[in-house]
Structures are given as structure tokens and as C-alpha cells.
Amino acid sequence: MxxxxxxxxxxxxxxxxxxxxxxxxxxxxxxxxxxxxxxxxxxxxxxxxxxxxxxxxxxxxxxxxxxxxxxxxxxxxxxxxxxxxxxxxxxxxxxxxxxxxxxxxxxxxxxxxxxxxxxxxxxxxxxxxxxxxxxxxxxxxxxxxxxxxxxxxxxxxxxxxxxxxxxxxxxxxxxxxxxxxxxxxxxxxxxxxxxxxxxxxxxxxxxxxxxxxxxxxxxxxxTRITTEAIVGGVTGSIREPDTLLLGRFDRRGTLRYTGRTHPLNPTQRAELAAILSPVRALPRRGATVHPWPQPLPPSWSGQLDQPEPLP
Incomplete structure (x- = not known):
């Protein structure tokens, strides 16, 4: 020994x-x-x-x-x-x-x-x-x-x-x-x-x-405190969403990112894929109208290891 x-x-x-x-x-x-x-x-x-x-x-x-x-x-x-x-x-x-x-x-x-x-x-x-x-x-x-x-x-x-x-x-x-x-x-x-x-x-x-x-x-x-939230985006893709990105409107009417959900199960993914739609583009400008950056900054997602922007 x-x-x-x-x-x-x-x-x-x-x-x-x-x-x-x-x-x-x-x-x-x-x-x-x-x-x-x-x-x-x-x-x-x-x-x-x-x-x-x-x-x-x-x-x-x-x-x-x-x-x-x-x-x-x-x-x-x-x-x-x-x-x-x-x-x-x-x-x-x-x-x-x-x-x-x-x-x-x-x-x-x-x-x-x-x-x-x-x-x-x-x-x-x-x-x-x-x-x-x-x-x-x-x-x-x-x-x-x-x-x-x-x-x-x-x-x-x-x-x-x-x-x-x-x-x-x-x-x-x-x-x-x-x-x-x-x-x-x-x-x-x-x-x-x-x-x-x-x-x-x-x-x-x-x-x-x-x-x-x-x-x-x-x-x-x-404790459960209920509030309304807006699904402002997803991770993954429209057809294969992984998590939902949630937001709430501030006093000025801007949609502020507040967090994301846990990973979705297969049933939830299928149900959501059927109703999700991509962000619409402005007529003749080709730009999208959304208050959140693409991709999300690393600080928004709270990643610990090698934080990177979140698509």
C-alpha cells in the first residue's frame, strides 16, 4: 500500500x-x-x-x-x-x-x-x-x-x-x-x-x-405565481423546437426576454411544430421585425461552460 x-x-x-x-x-x-x-x-x-x-x-x-x-x-x-x-x-x-x-x-x-x-x-x-x-x-x-x-x-x-x-x-x-x-x-x-x-x-x-x-x-x-408570457422564439428550429423562449412586455411595450423552458418532450415538440410560424419579413425590405437579437447573447441563456450565442 x-x-x-x-x-x-x-x-x-x-x-x-x-x-x-x-x-x-x-x-x-x-x-x-x-x-x-x-x-x-x-x-x-x-x-x-x-x-x-x-x-x-x-x-x-x-x-x-x-x-x-x-x-x-x-x-x-x-x-x-x-x-x-x-x-x-x-x-x-x-x-x-x-x-x-x-x-x-x-x-x-x-x-x-x-x-x-x-x-x-x-x-x-x-x-x-x-x-x-x-x-x-x-x-x-x-x-x-x-x-x-x-x-x-x-x-x-x-x-x-x-x-x-x-x-x-x-x-x-x-x-x-x-x-x-x-x-x-x-x-x-x-x-x-x-x-x-x-x-x-x-x-x-x-x-x-x-x-x-x-x-x-x-x-x-x-409556490406558484401565475403570469402571462409570450412565446417569442424557440431554440432548435420551427419544425423541431427544443425549448421555448419566453418574454414579457415592459411598460414601453417592448417584449423583454425572461427565460426559456426545460427541453420539450417529443409530444410537445410535435404539437408545437404544427402551430409555430417563422418571423414575418417587412414588405420590400427583407428585414424581420423582432425585438430580440439573433442569436441570443450568451448572458441571456445563462450557460456555464464555454458560453456562446444561442441560435
């Missing part, structure tokens, strides 16, 4: 990246029970933070490297968290007390403006789980209540991790997400926080549950 393997065997298993994060299955109503607790579902990017001896590595839900896009969070984790720890949480950007998903997407295409953007719109890392302690010991098999308590009981490693919801105006960019078993508190979150802070709903977890990478062992209840 090599010296490296002997050291690892003596110290116990090491949590190596990438790690598939534990996921939540959607439910139609918030479950209740004696061992259930609830947390806000933040509108951001899931990220697992590895505090290594030589720095910090931020991994996305899909296993991609987010470190480059969040130098502010990397600095905060490096300054506050001892080497060996592995954290699970959500990257968010707050503006006016609300989450702003578009500002997260801008990080990918900021280029040389990244550091300026990080200063003007700093990100925050909302923690909700601990996968390895500051000594590198893997604690996936511990109960959630123990893993969460571990985040509060290591003052040296978590000096800047405090139970606060918003960090606007504060120097620390790390926070422990609130958690409750009180259904009145959950109702308040769903009624008021969805509007005030931009949360998407609540995540429901068992206090006795272990962390199971890649498994949908939690539940999530999404």
Missing part, C-alpha cells in the same frame, strides 16, 4: 469531488410530521464548497467548476472555514433584499468585468448542510440535526457562519439558512417571503435523515 493510501486509510474516507448533491422531490402540499423540518427554497445556484488545504473549490449541482465565477465567495469561505470541510448550500445574489437570478447569470459572461461585478453585486452563500467536518471527516451518515449542529459548534471554523437570512450591508457573505418545524412560520414564508425575498418555496427534510448523494430524499414545495 502506498504512503498516500495508508494515510487515507488511517484517517478514514475522504470526500472527493465531484459529489452528487442530495436532491428534493416535488410535492403538491407541505408535508407535516414530528421529525420534519422546513427550510426556504432559495432562487439561486446549488453549490458544494470544498475547503481544501490550498484553497476553495465550488462545484455546481451538475459537477461543474463555479470557482472562477465567484471569487468573492471563495475568499469568504477560505477566510472563515478551516481546511477539510465540505459544505452544501445555495449561491444567491441579493438586490434590494430580493434574490436576483439574472445577476448570477451575469457572472458567467462578465469576463474582465467579473471583479467589478462581484464588488457591485456581491454573492452570498446560504449554507444548509455539512458533508465533511473541518478535519476532513466525512459525516454523511450522521443525522441532519447532528450535521446542522456541527455547523454551529465549531466556532474556530465557522466564526463567520451565523444564523441570518439576509446579509445586505454586512461584510460576511456566508449564512446558515433558517429552519423550522413550526407550520405557522412556514405559512409566513410562503405568504410573505416569496414576495419580499424571492424564495421559491420550502424544502422539507427529516431531522434523522442521512445525506444521500444523488438521491431525492428531501421534498420541495414550490
Amino acid at each position: 502506498s504512503p498516500a493510501r495508508r494515510t487515507e486509510a488511517a484517517a478514514g474516507p475522504v470526500l472527493r469531488r465531484p459529489v452528487a448533491p442530495m436532491l428534493a422531490a416535488p410535492v403538491d402540499e407541505v408535508p407535516e410530521g414530528p421529525e420534519l423540518v422546513h427550510e426556504p427554497k432559495w432562487d439561486g445556484w446549488r453549490a458544494i464548497a470544498f475547503r481544501d488545504a490550498d484553497g476553495v473549490y465550488l462545484q455546481s449541482r451538475a459537477g461543474r467548476n463555479l470557482t472562477t465565477y465567484f471569487p468573492d465567495i471563495s475568499r469568504a469561505v477560505r477566510a472563515a472555514i478551516a481546511p477539510g470541510a465540505v459544505l452544501d448550500g445555495e449561491l444567491i445574489v441579493l438586490q434590494g433584499g430580493r434574490t436576483n437570478f439574472a445577476q448570477l447569470q451575469r457572472r458567467v459572461t462578465a469576463g474582465r468585468d467579473l471583479l467589478r461585478l462581484a464588488r457591485e453585486c456581491p454573492a452570498h452563500y446560504v449554507l444548509f448542510d455539512l458533508l465533511a467536518d473541518p478535519d476532513g471527516q466525512v459525516i454523511l451518515d450522521r443525522e441532519l440535526s447532528q450535521r446542522r449542529e456541527e455547523q454551529r459548534s465549531v466556532p474556530q471554523a465557522y466564526a463567520r457562519v451565523r444564523c441570518a437570512v439576509l446579509l445586505a450591508g454586512a461584510p460576511a457573505q456566508l449564512t446558515l439558512t433558517p429552519q423550522t418545524a413550526d407550520m405557522r412560520q412556514v405559512a409566513d414564508w410562503l405568504t410573505h417571503w416569496t414576495v419580499a425575498t424571492g424564495i421559491e418555496g420550502v424544502v422539507n427534510k427529516r431531522t434523522t435523515g442521512r445525506y444521500e448523494p444523488g438521491r431525492r430524499g428531501w421534498c420541495k414545495y414550490r
